[in-house]
Amino acid sequence: MQSEVMFAGFGGQGILLSAKILAHAAMEQGFEVAWIPSYGPEMRGGTAYCMVVIGDRPIGSTIIKNPKHLVAMNRPSLEKFAPVVKSGGVIMINGSLITIGCGRSDVDEFIVPVNDIAIGLGSIKSANIVALAAFAARSKIVDLDLLRECVKIEFASKANLIPLNMRAVDEGQKAAMAKDK
Amino acid sequence: MQSEVMFAGFGGQGILLSAKILAHAAMEQGFEVAWIPSYGPEMRGGTAYCMVVIGDRPIGSTIIKNPKHLVAMNRPSLEKFAPVVKSGGVIMINGSLITIGCGRSDVDEFIVPVNDIAIGLGSIKSANIVALAAFAARSKIVDLDLLRECVKIEFASKANLIPLNMRAVDEGQKAAMAKDK
Amino acid sequence: MAYNYQIDVDRCKGCGLCVAVCPKNVLEIAGEVNVKGYFPVYQARPADCVVCTTCCIMCPDVAITITEIS
Amino acid sequence: MAYNYQIDVDRCKGCGLCVAVCPKNVLEIAGEVNVKGYFPVYQARPADCVVCTTCCIMCPDVAITITEIS
Amino acid sequence: MSKVLMKGNEAIGEAAIRAGCLNYFAYPITPQSEVGEYLVRRMPEVNGVFLQGESEVAVSYMIFGAAACGARVMTSSSSPGISLMSEAISYITSGECPAVFINIMRCGPGLGGILPSQADYSQSVKGGGHGDYHLMVYAPASVQEAVEMVMMAFPLSEKYRNPVMILGDGLIGQMMEPVVFPDHLKTEPSNKDSWATNGMDTRKSNVRNLVKTLLLDPVQLNAHNLKLKAKYDLMKKEEVRFEPYNTDSDYKALIVSYGTMSRVCRTAIDDLKEQGLEVAMIRPQTLFPFPDTAIREAASKESCQVVLGVEMSMGQMTEDVERCVRGKKPVEWYGKCGGEVPTPEEVMNAVKSLLQSSRKEQN
Amino acid sequence: MSKVLMKGNEAIGEAAIRAGCLNYFAYPITPQSEVGEYLVRRMPEVNGVFLQGESEVAVSYMIFGAAACGARVMTSSSSPGISLMSEAISYITSGECPAVFINIMRCGPGLGGILPSQADYSQSVKGGGHGDYHLMVYAPASVQEAVEMVMMAFPLSEKYRNPVMILGDGLIGQMMEPVVFPDHLKTEPSNKDSWATNGMDTRKSNVRNLVKTLLLDPVQLNAHNLKLKAKYDLMKKEEVRFEPYNTDSDYKALIVSYGTMSRVCRTAIDDLKEQGLEVAMIRPQTLFPFPDTAIREAASKESCQVVLGVEMSMGQMTEDVERCVRGKKPVEWYGKCGGEVPTPEEVMNAVKSLLQSSRKEQN
Amino acid sequence: MGKTFLKPEALSSQPNHYCPGCTHGVIHRLIAEVIDELGIRGRTVGIGPVGCAVLIYNYFTFDFQEAAHGRAPAMATGIKRVRPDLMVFTYQGDGDLASIGMGEIIHAANRGEKFTTIFVNNAVYGMTGGQMAPTTMPNQRTTTSPYGRDVLDVGMPIKVAELLAALQTPAFITRQAVIKPKYIVKAKKAIKKAFEYQMAAKCYSFVEVISTCPTNWGMTTMESVNWAEEVLLPFYPLGDIKSPESVDGGTDAK
Amino acid sequence: MGKTFLKPEALSSQPNHYCPGCTHGVIHRLIAEVIDELGIRGRTVGIGPVGCAVLIYNYFTFDFQEAAHGRAPAMATGIKRVRPDLMVFTYQGDGDLASIGMGEIIHAANRGEKFTTIFVNNAVYGMTGGQMAPTTMPNQRTTTSPYGRDVLDVGMPIKVAELLAALQTPAFITRQAVIKPKYIVKAKKAIKKAFEYQMAAKCYSFVEVISTCPTNWGMTTMESVNWAEEVLLPFYPLGDIKSPESVDGGTDAK
Numbered sequence A, B: 001m002q003s004e005v006m007f008a009g010f011g012g013q014g015i016l017l018s019a020k021i022l023a024h025a026a027m028e029q030g031f032e033v034a035w036i037p038s039y040g041p042e043m044r045g046g047t048a049y050c051m052v053v054i055g056d057r058p059i060g061s062t063i064i065k066n067p068k069h070l071v072a073m074n075r076p077s078l079e080k081f082a083p084v085v086k087s088g089g090v091i092m093i094n095g096s097l098i099t100i101g102c103g104r105s106d107v108d109e110f111i112v113p114v115n116d117i118a119i120g121l122g123s124i125k126s127a128n129i130v131a132l133a134a135f136a137a138r139s140k141i142v143d144l145d146l147l148r149e150c151v152k153i154e155f156a157s158k159a160n161l162i163p164l165n166m167r168a169v170d171e172g173q174k175a176a177m178a179k180d181k
Numbered sequence C, D: 001m002a003y004n005y006q007i008d009v010d011r012c013k014g015c016g017l018c019v020a021v022c023p024k025n026v027l028e029i030a031g032e033v034n035v036k037g038y039f040p041v042y043q044a045r046p047a048d049c050v051v052c053t054t055c056c057i058m059c060p061d062v063a064i065t066i067t068e069i070s
Numbered sequence E, F: 001m002s003k004v005l006m007k008g009n010e011a012i013g014e015a016a017i018r019a020g021c022l023n024y025f026a027y028p029i030t031p032q033s034e035v036g037e038y039l040v041r042r043m044p045e046v047n048g049v050f051l052q053g054e055s056e057v058a059v060s061y062m063i064f065g066a067a068a069c070g071a072r073v074m075t076s077s078s079s080p081g082i083s084l085m086s087e088a089i090s091y092i093t094s095g096e097c098p099a100v101f102i103n104i105m106r107c108g109p110g111l112g113g114i115l116p117s118q119a120d121y122s123q124s125v126k127g128g129g130h131g132d133y134h135l136m137v138y139a140p141a142s143v144q145e146a147v148e149m150v151m152m153a154f155p156l157s158e159k160y161r162n163p164v165m166i167l168g169d170g171l172i173g174q175m176m177e178p179v180v181f182p183d184h185l186k187t188e189p190s191n192k193d194s195w196a197t198n199g200m201d202t203r204k205s206n207v208r209n210l211v212k213t214l215l216l217d218p219v220q221l222n223a224h225n226l227k228l229k230a231k232y233d234l235m236k237k238e239e240v241r242f243e244p245y246n247t248d249s250d251y252k253a254l255i256v257s258y259g260t261m262s263r264v265c266r267t268a269i270d271d272l273k274e275q276g277l278e279v280a281m282i283r284p285q286t287l288f289p290f291p292d293t294a295i296r297e298a299a300s301k302e303s304c305q306v307v308l309g310v311e312m313s314m315g316q317m318t319e320d321v322e323r324c325v326r327g328k329k330p331v332e333w334y335g336k337c338g339g340e341v342p343t344p345e346e347v348m349n350a351v352k353s354l355l356q357s358s359r360k361e362q363n
Numbered sequence G, H: 001m002g003k004t005f006l007k008p009e010a011l012s013s014q015p016n017h018y019c020p021g022c023t024h025g026v027i028h029r030l031i032a033e034v035i036d037e038l039g040i041r042g043r044t045v046g047i048g049p050v051g052c053a054v055l056i057y058n059y060f061t062f063d064f065q066e067a068a069h070g071r072a073p074a075m076a077t078g079i080k081r082v083r084p085d086l087m088v089f090t091y092q093g094d095g096d097l098a099s100i101g102m103g104e105i106i107h108a109a110n111r112g113e114k115f116t117t118i119f120v121n122n123a124v125y126g127m128t129g130g131q132m133a134p135t136t137m138p139n140q141r142t143t144t145s146p147y148g149r150d151v152l153d154v155g156m157p158i159k160v161a162e163l164l165a166a167l168q169t170p171a172f173i174t175r176q177a178v179i180k181p182k183y184i185v186k187a188k189k190a191i192k193k194a195f196e197y198q199m200a201a202k203c204y205s206f207v208e209v210i211s212t213c214p215t216n217w218g219m220t221t222m223e224s225v226n227w228a229e230e231v232l233l234p235f236y237p238l239g240d241i242k243s244p245e246s247v248d249g250g251t252d253a254k
């Protein structure tokens, strides 16, 4: 079994980082993982995206045209990737910046106003962690406690940011559950 | 039929030039020719040699281990090349600088004091033409009048040197005949 | 003589250089993003503008143009 | 103190630089070639030599050496 | 040491240090600049040398100078930068100095693009520089393998006194994958006193060493070339590495593919198997020496109808496949370049249509 | 024009002028410096451009700049200098600019020596630079042929908008042979207004031209590479040139050899004939495109027992021979390098011993 | 008495890709204005660098060539030698010109090639993500000098304009900045002068331009222009450094 | 009070291949004498050029590397960075260093690499048969300037020592000659000073040496030394041009 998660948004939204933390957690959980960024010359302000592949066998192709899941942090990325997500996948939409839906009935779409939540937590910077946690909780793709650990490890060098990001995980998780009702 | 002439001596003895004039004359006479210098980095004062290949068919290999004839302008070159000359070939020895013979009975060896003749003509510089003419006359490899013309053409830009070199041809030719008696 | 002061909102990257160099403090950064996700400038106090083109000279993106209107 | 003034004939290229720089005009170019085909120098007037090593300093080929003989 | 999640470029830098390479010279170029950005911080921790040279040409000769005096050295660059190093690479092979070159390929020709590509196969394998020489060329298919190959590269380059190149595509450099680092190699470079210009005092000898490539005497230079050829022939005998995949099935087609491209092919082969079509693969891990025999034998298998070279270039490797298959089976090429990475689906279709057409031919 | 006795390097320079190439940029290097020393005097007579650049790297980009604005340009160098040009050569092919490169090879690798050699075959034919590209490569066997190939090179490079290389060994450059110069080509370069950056006024257009090689979009860059590949495939179809020798005899062995080496082989073949042993030769005049079919067909001939690649390098060309013979006959290599030119006798012995051993195998 | 301001004809209408507040864009515009004013658009060929300005050809409306990293001066030499009537300029960053391209710029300047160079000094490698450049200031942090440029280890920043001025061949060499309007106005005059020298086939002309890189300096736009003014300008003084008129082509300054 | 004179130990006994009267040989001997006097033969690595001195390794008795044309400074950098305890010098001609190798020498000098360069300026490409060098004098005839160097076409000769002195990094930079004994004595002192700076790991050190090329100048030995003295020395003034002690590493002269 293999599943792929596409993280997409503006440059500067922390896309690569949340993808990395997910890959790390999955690795710690014993999965095979690959983290594949979109890299290009320094053309700022463009769209940034990053694919995380998680599987129980060595990962073959790292070139994925149809990911299982999508975390869409802005509208262009939703428009670009929603159509290619495998049916049955999860599509997380950043409600703070995206006013439309993915227009698909064969996927588990859910909307989280991650920017607003992050601002509520005191820093827009934590939006990517909110999104990550929300997606992880919803998709159950990794163990949330492991994810928490990996967030801590990631911010080890900037310890002062850890509490904020722990709260971001909690809020993201809540947001995902909320939707469950 | 193909014959090869090796011109060999010190750098500065005009080896390449006399070889070129012979090749030119042979070409004018309707032969196929190739002029193959020994080229190397500028290590001065070394031995210079040059091979002229003359044939009636397109010339194949320009790499000749056993030339038909040899024009030896100094002792090292005589020692180096005399042994490899084909039997029946002509070996011209510059008697002014070489006191030994080639020690072969199967070739037509003849000695011409080309430096002394040239000095007699008024310039050591004409030694290479004396040698060329002597060899040509002896080997009958090209028509002497054609050779004269080619010497003229070669010195066209330094016309004042033409008379000297014409006399050099005459003297060289005489020397070769002389030996015939 | 009247002038038409134009800010091409979608060219503007909201760098704020023009805001800083305007001698009359005419310009401000807007609150909502443009198509590229930048917050563009606008003339907050157009009346104060003396049409000196200083902002145009500073703008790296040729987002501001000024034309005459007869 | 006596000195042994040595010219290595086969190292010498007969360039004549030493001849030109010798303050005592001791050196001259020889008439017969060495193995390499050069005309080497020799001390034409050894008596005049003041063992100043100027020729050695000039020689590009270290063809001249001077040693003490006790 | 435990598993860590690491970007290929950084893992390559770390692997070099663990291989005892404490000297790194390079000039920045995408998509491999992270190798240097990692080492500029790591080297001081191990009293190593990091220097950003003024150009790839200069860097390649810094490598020559340092290698020639016995140091264990590495550089990394990408396609155009490697082109600029090709004169020096020829010098270093002729001077018989060990050194490791990393080429994280981008798309050419010219400035091209920076996405994954394998368009430098011929340059690396046939010799981008002048004269008769070869690099030993390793092609990793994962970050883990890149680490292992880098750590092998140093002792091998010292064994053969010949530079080794690690040829990776942009994915290898940019991707993060879990890595387990092998233990450190003993950091002392193998004894180089017999040839390195490390100063006579260093080796307590009064015989001086010389590193040079000029040989004006043709007999000597021919002998030198024969000596080099003997080393390359030995590599062909001893150092060939490849990974067979699904080769004990009764495969109808044989794929030859390397690097990350081979991972796409592996997925394609798995999916084709599910569809009931058996296809096998030989994945060269060494591009020079190339697994000639393995490919020829695999191609000779009864069931195999066709051989397909799959690469992110216009058939450069497939030419070598053609050479070693010796006409036993038809050899075809499938690939894309310029940063377009063929998908498993595309590879599957290429194989299927190939088998159809070859079946047609038989009728 | 009548027959003149001329040195290869100078004849090449004169041929360029007669081909309408009035622009020459180069950096001195033995054994081809006479090309420039000839042109520095000739160019002023025809209001042409001669410039000694500061390095081969710089020269290669002077060529790119001049070619990109529509001028007919040439440079000449030798092995290490060509290595330094390999980045630019990749750029020029990608930028699709016509230009002519002369490589009078010396011996490598490294500084090596300056005597005749053919050790840059792979570099020239497989691409010394990065990316998927090819040079069209001509290999003259005589001064006369060098002249003719240089004069063909310019229109061909313009037809394909791809650089052409004349690959000669030191003998071609240093030897004097009789030459008859073909008439001048019409000196106006073929119309380049559709692409050359020669200034909009020059072409009375307000559409600007662009010469660039950066293509960040992988789809575009893949398409660009396919476009280039199509040109190379067309060359393979249209531009292959070779000279068969003694191929209508019932030859026991087939020699493949090019450049001055092939003249040695011709002598060897003549002498073997006298000894009653028939041997044939295919002499590639174009190394890219390579005469695959001609060689394969010649090798397939009943009487032919073995194919022998003879070259002044360690088997670089013979690899291509192996590829195109497709196992129909055993392919062997004979050669020397480093400035040692095999003699006819040595080639004869190589052929004989080869035939013996292959006969042995048969028993 | 207001003024009008329009996009010059030589500049294309395509928005540039530079980061917000990056002054590459200002320099582009000045070049375009000068080319319009001199009326040479139809006979101008620009040569782009490899650097953040690699896409420069998209922003102008005349012929353009794209050079390899550092080799623009060689390409310009190629063009001017075969087509002296064309107006040619190279646009190069400090990594491109002062690091890998040092040999080419010195020799083009020393031959007195009749083209113009616009040298964008932003004290860093922008495109590749902020590595150290030859022009990086002492102690300035970059991705390859993470603890600040250690001049004892890698030497002092190179003052390219002064270095070229030390050559004997007459040339026009000046240093300008585009970090504030007052400098921008002067910079435009200098660029115009440089092109005029080329049109008169008088000499090689070189305009160094101090520019910003907010992204790799890790600063806001305003911090960037201020840092440039306070740190770069004292080390890289502005003004004409050499002109062909000055005695025996020597330098004006000093 | 005579003096003795012997071949230095650092010099091999092999006769050199240089033309009669070529002063490359003098420079070799001076280097050997200095290395003997400093007692560093056992930890010295020389780096040869591609040029007439390509066989230099035959003439010394310590470790040697042979560089590619122009790249000796990069190789020296490689050695000094990994083995700072080794004494390293590059020996380079004017084509090697000032033409193809310009980028490498400028950057090595600017980084302040702690090695020594002996720069042999003979105003021509000797080895390849007398082509024009960057140092070739105005109107001087060479095989690639058969009508004399046209400075309007190819620019003025490059004064390499002055050019390097224009860099900001402290260095020892001097110009000497070996065309007559009085200059030779001074040249040796300068070479010794250069090596001493290296031993002290103080700075980069550069010694330009005016040398002769009778063969390609088409002159006799005596004509050569006189032409060098009368034509080269006025344009290439002798003496120390920069020393690390001088204020802010600036130049002494001027």
Ligand SMILES: Cc1ncc(C[n+]2csc(CCOP(=O)(O)OP(=O)(O)O)c2C)c(N)n1
Pocket: E027, E028, E029, E030, E056, E080, E081, E084, G049, G050, G051, G052, G053, G069, G092, G093, G094, G095, G096, G097, G120, G122, G124, G125, G126, G127, G128, G133
């Ligand atoms: C031969 C080669 N080496 C390296 C690179 C990678 N590279 C691209 S741009 C660049 C430096 C850009 O810096 P600069 O010239 O200062 O321009 P900026 O981006 O700062 O404007 C480098 C090293 C390349 N493309 N080609």
Ligand SMILES: Cc1ncc(C[n+]2csc(CCOP(=O)(O)OP(=O)(O)O)c2C)c(N)n1
Pocket: F027, F028, F029, F030, F056, F080, F081, F084, H049, H050, H051, H052, H053, H069, H092, H093, H094, H095, H096, H097, H120, H122, H124, H125, H126, H127, H128, H133
């Ligand atoms: C890459 C490369 N380009 C060119 C050459 C040819 N070459 C050898 S030496 C030389 C110039 C030598 O002149 P210089 O450096 O002044 O040394 P000199 O012989 O005058 O002492 C040249 C161009 C080469 N060997 N390698």
Ligand code: SF4
Pocket: C011, C012, C013, C014, C015, C016, C017, C018, C019, C040, C041, C058, C059, C060, C061, C062, C063, C064, G021
């Ligand atoms: S300077 Fe230009 S880009 Fe920046 S904010 Fe003002 S208008 Fe917008």
Ligand code: SF4
Pocket: C021, C022, C023, C024, C025, C026, C027, C048, C049, C050, C051, C052, C053, C054, C055, C056
């Ligand atoms: S034109 Fe002058 S006053 Fe008006 S906004 Fe611009 S800078 Fe301010």
Ligand code: SF4
Pocket: D021, D022, D023, D024, D025, D026, D027, D048, D049, D050, D051, D052, D053, D054, D055, D056
């Ligand atoms: S030692 Fe002095 S005096 Fe004696 S020969 Fe030499 S230069 Fe003349």
Ligand code: SF4
Pocket: D011, D012, D013, D014, D015, D016, D017, D018, D019, D040, D041, D058, D059, D060, D061, D062, D063, D064, H021
């Ligand atoms: S200087 Fe030396 S080589 Fe020259 S003549 Fe005197 S001894 Fe002989």
Ligand code: SF4
Pocket: A042, A044, G017, G018, G019, G022, G023, G024, G052, G122, G126, G127, G212, G213, G214, G215, G216
């Ligand atoms: S990286 Fe720096 S130089 Fe490049 S565009 Fe951004 S700000 Fe400008």
Ligand code: SF4
Pocket: B042, B044, H017, H018, H019, H022, H023, H024, H052, H122, H126, H127, H212, H213, H214, H215, H216
């Ligand atoms: S060619 Fe010139 S530099 Fe070379 S050895 Fe002869 S004289 Fe000396």
Ligand SMILES: [Mg+2]
Pocket: G093, G094, G095, G120, G121, G122, G123, G124, G125, G126, G133
């Ligand atoms: Mg920069």
Ligand SMILES: [Mg+2]
Pocket: H093, H094, H095, H120, H121, H122, H123, H124, H125, H126, H133
């Ligand atoms: Mg010189």
